[in-house]
Amino acid sequence: MQNQDFEIIKSTGEKVKFSLQKLRGSLQRSGADTKDIEYILNIVRDELYQGISTKEIYNRAFALLKKKKSVFASKYKLKKAIYELGPTGFPFEHFVAAVLKYSGYEVTVGQVIKGNCVSHEVDVIARKNGDYLVVECKFHSEEGRNCNVKVPLYIHSRYQDIKKQHQNNKEKEPNEGWVVTNTRFTTDAIQYGTCIGLYLLSWDYPKNNGLKDRIDRLRLYPITVSTLLTNREKHFLLSRDVVLCKQLLGDVFYLDHLGVSEQRKQKILNEISMLCNV
Template sequence: MKHVTKVDGTRQPFDPLKVQRTLRNMGIGAEEAERIAGDIEESVPDGVRTAAVLRMIRARARAVRPAAAHRTNLRRALGLLRSKPDFEEFVRVLLREHGYRVETGCILAGLCGEHEVDAIAERDGATIFVEVKHHVSHHRVTGLDEGRIARAIIEDLQEGFRSGRCTVSIDGALIVCNTKLSEHAKRYATCRGIGHIGWDYPEDQNLRTMIEKTQSYPVTIVAGVRSSISTRLAAAGVVTAKQVAYGDAATIAHDAGIPLKEVLLIAGRARAVLEP
């Protein structure tokens, strides 16, 4: 069995299914993805670095689907977003895509103090506040502190509602981050009933699967989008590739203060990424 070496130096078995999934996300068909994954597994040396595998995946994907050249790695694309307000707005858009009614963040009064939350979301009769945690490096791990803070805020807001100070009845909290969660953070959130969405957690509805299911990719998934451009787009409320690909280019250019030619270029590449 061959192994790969991760960025932190640890080794793990080569998983062809992960390679296939990455290829499928680039628009490669199932049979072709399986064939390419097998070829890569056979050709790489034992202990190959994951970065080298990713370069091979991209090269092979571009060979069979040129549009793959316009796509950036999803985890990197999320890291390229600014924490505030870009990633916060991206999370709000993503939650709406999954059936939540979402309001922009506000300040809620608890019994003992005021709390600024990133969003208020409602679905299936439950109202929760959303806390968004963003790391530039996706190799960081989101730890226990966010869960402990959320637990304290829930208690204060619920007591504030019972006392008449808070006008919103909060049922719980949801923490959304773009990185993996520590095992301690997972255990605490489960024990305390705090919702948690991380890069790969929980298994059935994590950040990656939520994005891929609705194709709600950040605009930075489009290769070549400079940070100055993504910042202007976000200021105009445009944070996903779908918004650029299928929105009115002239309106986006006007609102974001970007040349129309630039918006049309990004829109064309975004459609190439999104469409099979």
């Protein structure tokens, strides 16, 4: 049986044909060289069977990459690392704020703003060059859960209430409402958001400028991508609002606080420095 004839099961439960090119593309984004990629592809292809899950394929490719170089595995696990910011959406809000901050915005997280009808706690407020963004973050800790049209409908009504209050008080009003999710938007959600002028940002939308593209371009990897930090250490760092690898480079004392040995600390910092291209 040819590899393209294998049906694999996505996290949504949907069955699709296995694509060697898609797997190759995800491995290329990790930074691994052609020789290592072909080696991994050959092993994964030989281990395929009907009904294998995308999770199993990912786990195998990740393990093989990690053996080659941990920094490749870290980049490869980016999508999973975003889910690991959960189970609450709070670290994700700080992550989105950090991405905007490194894009030149002044940001505030969790600010309560008075609307015309009621007050609203806004996940992120961002300002730059006269732009005033009201950003709502929709975090899902489970793969396969997408944002449907109800999300932009709800966010748009909140955004309009805030705008009207600013207009009534003759204050500078927000000029853009954003919805950011770590998963994907349904077709209806994108259609509605585009129609009413909301800016939608998801894992892979807009095309070539989605969350994954911005993270890779700015090298703003979440701390959860690290293959060397334990889950306990990651949770400790997240509880101190250290959500980016870049932040840990400036706050190394947290590793001392965790009792990380000098030798292991250097390995962690080397991995993170390579990720951040420092």
